[in-house]
Amino acid sequence: MKHFFTRFFLPCVAIVSLYACDKTYDTIQVEDDQQIQTYMQQNNLTGFTKDTSGVYYKVSTPGQGTQMQYSDKIPLVITMRTVDGSISATDTIINHYADFLGYLxxxxxxxxxxxxxxxxxxxxxxVIRLIIPSNLAYGRNGGTTYFGQTVKGNESLDVTVRALDVTGLPAYDDISIKKYMAANNLTGFQPTTTGIYYKIGEVGTGSPIAADSLLTFETTGKLLNGTIFQQPNAVSLPLNTLIPAWQELLPLIKGGGTIRMIVPSKQGYGTAGSSTIPAFSCLDFDIKVTDVAVDD
Structure with missing residues (x-):
C-alpha cells in the first residue's frame, strides 16, 4: 500500500505544481491601457479616440494648414505630464520643437x-491632446525627456501639442509678445513692421551707428518666461554679424544710448534657435551701446 501511495501521489504533485506555475501575465500594452482607462475616468476625460497603436487622442482645434508628413519640419509647442502627476513640463515658452516630425x-x-x-x-x-501609453513613451525603463525631466518606467503620458504652420509663426509670436508685455506692465513700446516692439531709453550722444560699425555693448537677454540667457558683460562685435532685430534697431541710437526690444523669433534666432535658446523663441533684450567704431 505504501508503495502504491508513493507511485500515485508523487506524479499528482508534479501535475498540480505544473499547473500552479502556469500563470499568465498581462502584456505591457494591456497594463498601459488599464492605467490610461483609470486616469481618464478619474479626470472625467471624454471624447477621446483610440488609435490602433494604443494612443488616445482628442483634437481640440482642427488644423487648417497642409497635411503633415514625417519628412516635414514642423514647429511644435508641447506640454507633457505623467499620468501619476510626478512629472510636469508645461512651460510653453521653452517646450518647443522644430525639426522633422519623423525625428521626434x-x-x-x-x-x-x-x-x-x-x-x-x-x-x-x-491642437491635439494625447494620452500616450508607456510603451510608446519611455517604456519599462523610463528615460530623460527632451525638456530635461526624468520619467520613471511604465509611466503613461498626458500630452498636448500645438502644431504650428511656419507661415503662422509671426502671428503666434505677436500674441506671445503682447501677453508678455501685458503681464509685465511694459508700456511705451513702439511696434515695427517686422514685429519687433522697442523702447529707446537714451538716444546717446556718441557716434552714430552704421551697418559697418564695430559696437561695444552690454546686454541682458531673456526668454519670455524670465530665464536669463545673456548677462550684461561688455562685448565687441560688428553690427552686421548680429541678429536681424539688432541690425534694424540699433542705428536708431548712438554711442552711449540704450534701447529695449522684444523680438519675435524671425528677427532673433529663427525657427532653429541656438544652444541656449529654444526653437522659435521670442526674446527680450535690454541693450546699452558703450562705444561705436568703424569695423576694419
Missing part, C-alpha cells in the same frame, strides 16, 4: 507624439 524619438520625445500628430491631428495649425 531622436530628440527623446515619445513616438506616441509622432503617431498622434500625424494620424490624429493630420494638418498644420491645430
Amino acid at each position: 524619438e531622436k530628440y527623446r520625445l515619445p513616438k506616441g507624439i509622432q503617431i498622434g500628430v500625424k494620424e490624429g491631428l493630420k494638418n498644420r495649425g491645430g
Whole structure:
C-alpha cells in the first residue's frame, strides 16, 4: 500500500505544481491601457479616440494648414505630464520643437507624439491632446525627456501639442509678445513692421551707428518666461554679424544710448534657435551701446 501511495501521489504533485506555475501575465500594452482607462475616468476625460497603436487622442482645434508628413519640419509647442502627476513640463515658452516630425524619438520625445500628430491631428495649425501609453513613451525603463525631466518606467503620458504652420509663426509670436508685455506692465513700446516692439531709453550722444560699425555693448537677454540667457558683460562685435532685430534697431541710437526690444523669433534666432535658446523663441533684450567704431 505504501508503495502504491508513493507511485500515485508523487506524479499528482508534479501535475498540480505544473499547473500552479502556469500563470499568465498581462502584456505591457494591456497594463498601459488599464492605467490610461483609470486616469481618464478619474479626470472625467471624454471624447477621446483610440488609435490602433494604443494612443488616445482628442483634437481640440482642427488644423487648417497642409497635411503633415514625417519628412516635414514642423514647429511644435508641447506640454507633457505623467499620468501619476510626478512629472510636469508645461512651460510653453521653452517646450518647443522644430525639426522633422519623423525625428521626434531622436530628440527623446515619445513616438506616441509622432503617431498622434500625424494620424490624429493630420494638418498644420491645430491642437491635439494625447494620452500616450508607456510603451510608446519611455517604456519599462523610463528615460530623460527632451525638456530635461526624468520619467520613471511604465509611466503613461498626458500630452498636448500645438502644431504650428511656419507661415503662422509671426502671428503666434505677436500674441506671445503682447501677453508678455501685458503681464509685465511694459508700456511705451513702439511696434515695427517686422514685429519687433522697442523702447529707446537714451538716444546717446556718441557716434552714430552704421551697418559697418564695430559696437561695444552690454546686454541682458531673456526668454519670455524670465530665464536669463545673456548677462550684461561688455562685448565687441560688428553690427552686421548680429541678429536681424539688432541690425534694424540699433542705428536708431548712438554711442552711449540704450534701447529695449522684444523680438519675435524671425528677427532673433529663427525657427532653429541656438544652444541656449529654444526653437522659435521670442526674446527680450535690454541693450546699452558703450562705444561705436568703424569695423576694419
